Amino acid sequence: MKPKVYVTRHLPEPAWEKLVDACDVDIWDNDTPPAYDLIREKVEDKVGLLCLLTDRIDAQLMDSGKHLKVISQCAVGYDNIDLKAAVERNIRVGNTPGVLTDATADMAFALLLSAARRIGEGYDYVRAGKWETWGLSLLLGQEVWNATLGLIGFGRIGQAVARRARGFNMRVLYYDTSRNEKAEDEMGVEYRLLSELFEESDYVSMHVNLTPETRGMIGKSALQMMKPTAILINTSRGPVVDSEALYEALKAGEIAYAALDVTDPEPLPPDHKLLSLPNLLVVPHIASATVKTRTQMAMMAVMNLIAGVNDKKLPYPVV
Secondary structure, eight states: OOOEEEESSOOOHHHHHHHHHHSEEEEOOSSSOOOHHHHHHHGGGOSEEEEOTTSOBOHHHHHHOTTOOEEEESSSOOTTBOHHHHHHTTOEEEOOOSTTHHHHHHHHHHHHHHHHTTHHHHHHHHHTTOOOSOOTTTTOOOOOTTOEEEEEOOSHHHHHHHHHHHTTTOEEEEEOSSOOHHHHHHHOOEEOOHHHHHHHOSEEEEOOOOOTTTTTOBSHHHHHHSOTTOEEEEOSOGGGBOHHHHHHHHHHTSSSEEEESSOSSSSOOTTOGGGGOTTEEEOOSOTTOSHHHHHHHHHHHHHHHHHHHTTOOOSSBOO
16 A cells, blocks of 8 residues: 655646556645644645645644655755654655755846846836836936845855856855855955855855844844945745835835745735835745756655655755
């Protein structure tokens, strides 16, 4: 008999085929997240759970899944999972590290360029029938070549963005909880204190995990330290930016622009006041959304799930 597992979202075909070959799969057949109470109900007789960042996996849910051996997260982040509770219940947790580095770095730089040159506004301008002639002052943006990029968080993704910035001859600053002198020597990046990075950067790009320390990291005081021409890019986690403070800063012109792949709340309601601002670009959490990357993520998650339900070592473990 195949081990029973529950999957909270559709998977790319190669990953799905591998999973159904190895497990008895119950899947939520919808593009929106399943309700918390439904997941609790579904895991009651399951030994494995494959979930996403949008699914709250807490101690109460784990207690409902008395037979759970493994929770496989199809994402790099896992702050939606109570790791302490999982360890206490001898449930292993896996994620999908490394695979989305380049796709996310590409998106961060795409957002940087789009915000700098006001691509979203230009698209809306043409679609609205406003384009009547060439204008010397029409939709003026910021230079990227030779500009200063500040990276907050200098792990795999932050370093990948730094490599892309070299192609634009950008001066790259970084802040992290620890210095990386090897990267400084090899990549020509410069370490800065957080306040110094805010003050010197033309572009500030977020690449941190969501922790109690990083939640609200970009708030009123941080935004006021930035240049009035600064552009903020966030492809990390929505709550690292205080949405209310960002709204006020953009509205008042304290910074020039923001480009977000992640938001708080997520998704943003259509009537959220942030979406009323012309100097904000928002995309729906698609930084890793390439065919190659999402397929690899799903395959890694499936590999973790299959290993876990068969009492084998997870290839990509968290705990």
